[in-house]
Amino acid sequence: MREEGVLKPASATIRDVARHAAVSVASVSRALNGHSNVHPDTRARVLASAKSLGYVPHAGARSLSLARSHAIGVVLPDLHGEFFSEIVRGMDREAGAHGYHLLLSNMHADAELAAQAMRSMRGRVDGLIVMAPQIDATGLDEALPAGIPTMLINSPDSTGRGAMRVDNRAGIDAIVRHLLASGRRALVHVAGPAGNIDARERREGFLAAMARHAPGQPSRVIEGNFREEAGERAVATLLDEGEAVDGIVAANDMMALGALQALREAGLDVPDAVAVTGFDDVPLARYMGLTTVRVHLADMGARAVARLIDALEHPSDRPGGDTEWLTPTLVVRTTTTERTDP
Amino acid sequence: MREEGVLKPASATIRDVARHAAVSVASVSRALNGHSNVHPDTRARVLASAKSLGYVPHAGARSLSLARSHAIGVVLPDLHGEFFSEIVRGMDREAGAHGYHLLLSNMHADAELAAQAMRSMRGRVDGLIVMAPQIDATGLDEALPAGIPTMLINSPDSTGRGAMRVDNRAGIDAIVRHLLASGRRALVHVAGPAGNIDARERREGFLAAMARHAPGQPSRVIEGNFREEAGERAVATLLDEGEAVDGIVAANDMMALGALQALREAGLDVPDAVAVTGFDDVPLARYMGLTTVRVHLADMGARAVARLIDALEHPSDRPGGDTEWLTPTLVVRTTTTERTDP
DNA sequence: CCGTCGTCTGTAACCGGTTACATAGACGCG
DNA sequence: CGCGTCTATGTAACCGGTTACAGACGACGG
Structure with a gap:
């Protein structure tokens, strides 16, 4: 039994806005999404109603009907400190710049858990970035869900997937x-x-x-x-x-x-x-x-995201199933040569 | 070894499974979710069909109808290296242990962008963890969305929200x-x-x-x-x-x-x-x-997640709007005392 | 033999958005 | 005046799940 002392701040839905503005939900949707075929007066009324009701669109519902979530799933092994943060930060920067979110899921060396993690992302991400250096090629192929664009980082090759590899x-x-x-x-x-x-x-x-x-x-x-x-x-x-x-x-x-x-x-x-x-x-x-x-871990993460988003937004292009190699650069410091004062 | 007969690119839905198993979608749902009132034969047939079709539930649809996403939104400032990774790792560990995902969103010092980031999470997360040390109390109160459980980390107090603070x-x-x-x-x-x-x-x-x-x-x-x-x-x-x-x-x-x-x-x-x-x-x-x-950054992140999940799963309990203080411990090393060999 | 109950199943109405399609006016023109 | 066009809007069917409710069926007691 729901006994709400005060009025419940339950979020407004698009239908609440429609009622408040005395228009249909279709018009509200069109007005809020900036479609052209909406009368200026109607648009103004809708925007006013939305603001006064504190309406915030429900991203889950939106992505269900659009079949687009603007989220990228990230499946990483149990990485240590800097390695983890550098990669994730690069990804986050790039994803944010394109209006995408990152959905994180750690995985513990086990291929079965990895498969589990990837499956649980179906329907909430548009694409997947997987780093699985410790899984062999066939195990990875079995674990990777079909039908969702995927970029691999430092993982065994999997046919038809894009990949980033360090040389x-x-x-x-x-x-x-x-x-x-x-x-x-x-x-x-x-x-x-x-x-x-x-x-x-x-x-x-x-x-x-x-x-x-x-x-x-x-x-x-x-x-x-x-x-x-x-x-x-x-x-x-x-x-x-x-x-x-x-x-x-x-x-x-x-x-x-x-x-x-x-x-x-x-x-x-x-x-x-x-x-x-x-x-x-x-x-x-x-x-x-x-x-x-x-x-350049951050760049690698960023590049993986950039390529994935590109593949998501231009599916017409070739599947992008090639491997991009990053060549690391030598950095000489004092553990191999005498210190020379800068 | 499995034969790839017809390659079906589109993922199977629950209705496909229902048709294949010659039952209704309701029975499929019940069978897959382990409800008790399903005949063993039916359950077996459903499971077999699901497996043979490679069915994976659509998390987005599921969370829409359940009004539960099992995801936690994380909004952090633009943190540097270790700080970021330690906190996120602690959160990830705890979230994973409870079957939750982390949805990341970086934010750049600006309160307006922070508000934007939080709004865009409506409908895709069950709760929010916000770290906003650079925003003042009133700005934070305005940015925080109402009606969604929130834990604050090292942020100004906001009435009614739980918080973690370093002393x-x-x-x-x-x-x-x-x-x-x-x-x-x-x-x-x-x-x-x-x-x-x-x-x-x-x-x-x-x-x-x-x-x-x-x-x-x-x-x-x-x-x-x-x-x-x-x-x-x-x-x-x-x-x-x-x-x-x-x-x-x-x-x-x-x-x-x-x-x-x-x-x-x-x-x-x-x-x-x-x-x-x-x-x-x-x-x-x-x-x-x-x-x-x-x-103990990782512990702070983990604790924040633990408290949030607790609040999500036992909403009957008190709103958990208290502040938990972490007392840091002094670690003496060689920049203040002579090195004494360990 | 009939009413009741319990078990199992199906139908359809949600969740909160988007949008194809239909339609109502306004307008221009022969 | 009748007709075609164009614009703005509403209706309702989706997206893919969950579940309240109702119905079918068999067992059981009176």
Whole structure:
């Protein structure tokens, strides 16, 4: 039983406005949406009524009848700090500029949960941006809902979808060349988690770069998981084994920072004794003087949104199913070269 | 392995399922939503049809008829890096755990745009989380849509809304006491932007703490804007004037880091010559050894979501219009005390 | 054998917008 | 004066779900 002491501030509907302005709902709709075939007097009356009733259109109803929600679903893995914020911020900026909203849904490595998350977005988003580096190609294909425009970021290829990819091999190649050029020879790669596509490409890129630019040199890989502690553990392992190392190529910045800290705590000078490099160029890297390659995460997110919106608003164009590669740029800082005063 | 016979691009609706299973839409709806009054045979037939058609319920339509969207609108100012990601992550975690989505909308300092953003969420979210530290109380009251449950974060009070607030005065008080206890006397506060409620409270907190704990000491305030450069500029100003200073109390971490860098470039030792403190404890602060107060941003976001969802699902309870204060905790690092090996 | 009850199902009216189509006037013209 | 055109408006059918209500049917008790 509804016992409302005061009058309930239930939002006005378009029919309330129509009644108040003594016109039909069609005229209200036309007036509010700026259609041309509305008499100026009618439009004025409608606008006045809408304002006086505090009418705000019901976006849900609107998108149901238009089959257009002006929202973009974003499905990301459980990302850490800066990585997450940079990407989302780039997306948000671009989406906002085009009048779109972002509907977020995190997903935990599991492909089944990812599929679940994507399904639950049917009917509330116009398109999807999916980042699933840890899911294999067939798993991804099964999880992706059909019939909704989708952009993939750093995920396995899926036929017919647009994609944004970081050129991991080129990035690692630049790192390796830089280290070799500065005289380092005994390089070790601290890899990312198995099953992650970026981690895999960086590992392969490392081995390929070594084979190409320093044939004959041994190239070692230590397993990691993209987390800071993995970098520390990798250094501990190397020290335990007493192996000669003068360069550590981490698969991402956080592991590089872990390694950096462990090296310094062990009394080894960076970069004199050992050089350290990362990957991604999170903001933290600049503060810590970490040499790395810059990915421009925000731009990648923004670009993904821009392409998706373009595909949404010009469906006539080709399906946009191509992959755009972003080439990361080398950023040399003090973990590989002496500080030179600016 | 499934054969792709006829490729049906348009998604199936509940009526398609009903036709396929030779039942009414009502039965399909009941079967899929687990109502009890459905014959087991019917339910099985419906589920089979739904699966074979690849049916996924249309969330938009569903929320229209249920007047429930299971989405929470999030309106944030244009936040920087870690601050943004920490809060959003906390919210996302909590929302996901309760089966809610987050609908993001950035807003640029302008109150009018904020109002716009909130209005555009009518009908697609069940509740709103708003963080508007830069809008004054009356502006906020006008912008907030009526009739939708709202939680405020670090915003001016608005009657009848729940709120989460950081106890800025307590945080600054702890900082000031810590500095005074370590023998510093000539403290300077680098303030945040005018109009920002957190900035204002921290400034007032600084003056109050100085008056209380070090009466007679001069207490100076330099204007800033929460950005790194403002910290650098503040130091430049102090050096120009040749004023004696042994402690800089920045209104947030980024300005503290800017000041830290400027001091070191000027050849002044931190903490020996000058101590530096921040506010927020962004992850970066730990790496830079910055003494600060920790706000637990993620927890604040999560708590805001939890309270909002609670209010949504138990509307019978009291309107939840009270303010929850989070007391930040002092984190002492090397910018105020000598490094002692851990 | 009939009335009652409980279980299962279908019809149709919502939710709050948009818009195709029909229609009513106003106007111009032969 | 009759007819075609054009403009402004209203009616009602959507969009894709949920659910109140009513009806069909079988079981059960009297």
